[in-house]
Amino acid sequence: MARPDPVGLVANPGSLPLADWVARLPSVPRAALTSLPGSGLLIVLVSAALGVLVSKFLVRLIGRPVARRVSRQSVAQTIVRGVRVGTILLATLIGLGIAGFQFADLLLGTAVFSAVIGIILAPIVGNFINGIFVLADQPFEIGDMIQLENGTTGFVEDITIRYTKIFTLDNTFIVVPNGTMRERDVTNYSAEDERTRRTIDVLVTYESDISEARRLIELGARDCDAVIDGGPDIRVGIARYTASPDCRLHEFGDDGVLLRLRYWVKKPYKLAKVQSDVNTLIRERLADADVEMAYPHRHLIFDDTSGVARVDGPVEPVSGDASVEPEPATDAADGGTADGADGSTADRPAAVDDGRDDRDRDDPVTGDGS
Numbered sequence: 001m002a003r004p005d006p007v008g009l010v011a012n013p014g015s016l017p018l019a020d021w022v023a024r025l026p027s028v029p030r031a032a033l034t035s036l037p038g039s040g041l042l043i044v045l046v047s048a049a050l051g052v053l054v055s056k057f058l059v060r061l062i063g064r065p066v067a068r069r070v071s072r073q074s075v076a077q078t079i080v081r082g083v084r085v086g087t088i089l090l091a092t093l094i095g096l097g098i099a100g101f102q103f104a105d106l107l108l109g110t111a112v113f114s115a116v117i118g119i120i121l122a123p124i125v126g127n128f129i130n131g132i133f134v135l136a137d138q139p140f141e142i143g144d145m146i147q148l149e150n151g152t153t154g155f156v157e158d159i160t161i162r163y164t165k166i167f168t169l170d171n172t173f174i175v176v177p178n179g180t181m182r183e184r185d186v187t188n189y190s191a192e193d194e195r196t197r198r199t200i201d202v203l204v205t206y207e208s209d210i211s212e213a214r215r216l217i218e219l220g221a222r223d224c225d226a227v228i229d230g231g232p233d234i235r236v237g238i239a240r241y242t243a244s245p246d247c248r249l250h251e252f253g254d255d256g257v258l259l260r261l262r263y264w265v266k267k268p269y270k271l272a273k274v275q276s277d278v279n280t281l282i283r284e285r286l287a288d289a290d291v292e293m294a295y296p297h298r299h300l301i302f303d304d305t306s307g308v309a310r311v312d313g314p315v316e317p318v319s320g321d322a323s324v325e326p327e328p329a330t331d332a333a334d335g336g337t338a339d340g341a342d343g344s345t346a347d348r349p350a351a352v353d354d355g356r357d358d359r360d361r362d363d364p365v366t367g368d369g370s
Helices: 018-023 027-034 039-069 073-098 103-116 118-137 178-183 210-222 268-287
Strands: 145-147 153-159 163-168 173-177 196-204 234-236 239-241 246-252 257-265
Touching (some): 118 163, 118 173, 118 178, 163 178, 196 210, 196 268, 210 246, 210 257, 210 268, 257 268
Antiparallel strands (some): 145 153, 163 173, 196 257, 234 239, 246 257
């Protein structure tokens, strides 16, 4: 059994629980402190502040050794964060014990409280567990260039237990919970080998010199500085692929022959710009050669079975009013005259028969019908 020392502590305090160790602290100073109004909260705050200072000191002390021993930066940062949080939490618990807080009541209240909010905490706990899996599976590391399944591309800025922070190419941050991160398809461009293969399709006509077209397309890709123009074969898994640009006849299409160029890029960080440069160089190479780039052609044929095509000209405005349209021509059988080649107009109204004979009409001079 441990022998008590003169101040009331035991010779081996590490063998006692935290609550018992705090309870054996000198009772007179503690009683004097707890008798002051608001002293309990002050003690807890002072303990937490001391914990923060001690945690900073420990982080500086163990930061470099941990970084040297752990090869993965994300795991090293997680260890350092755990030491910091654990130190602050331990100092806060010590302050609660000095203030007279009963840890048995805390455990009972925690059990009841956890049963009530278990559903609310389930996603948070799930993110913590998925964060451990992300750190253990090593699908990506801080600094890697990745692409999510929705097309978002960026660099991994930070990996924590709860979330993964991605710095996108659009100069924005995306914070993805680890639970969601593990469910997504993630493409890692810079996990082990930064060299990335790209593909460009070029469609040429059947009348073109196919061999010359393939040679010029390969030369155009070699002219780009960001493209690997030769060297030993590149190994992917158990297969080996040609490092230099390689153009092959892919298929015979409806509008021409499809040639497919495959080339390797040294760095995957500016793929869109590299592809644009390669396309430009290929276009310049094919401009002066006996090679014509194909595009769809359509011929429209009209015969006796195609019907009649009618094209109406624009309507000219009348008297400056664009909303007035000329009246349509009327058929002669309806009492009007059609617009013909003899100069007659269709806009003139037809004569109206009121049922009286011409001699019955009033004379415009005498006013009678005689």
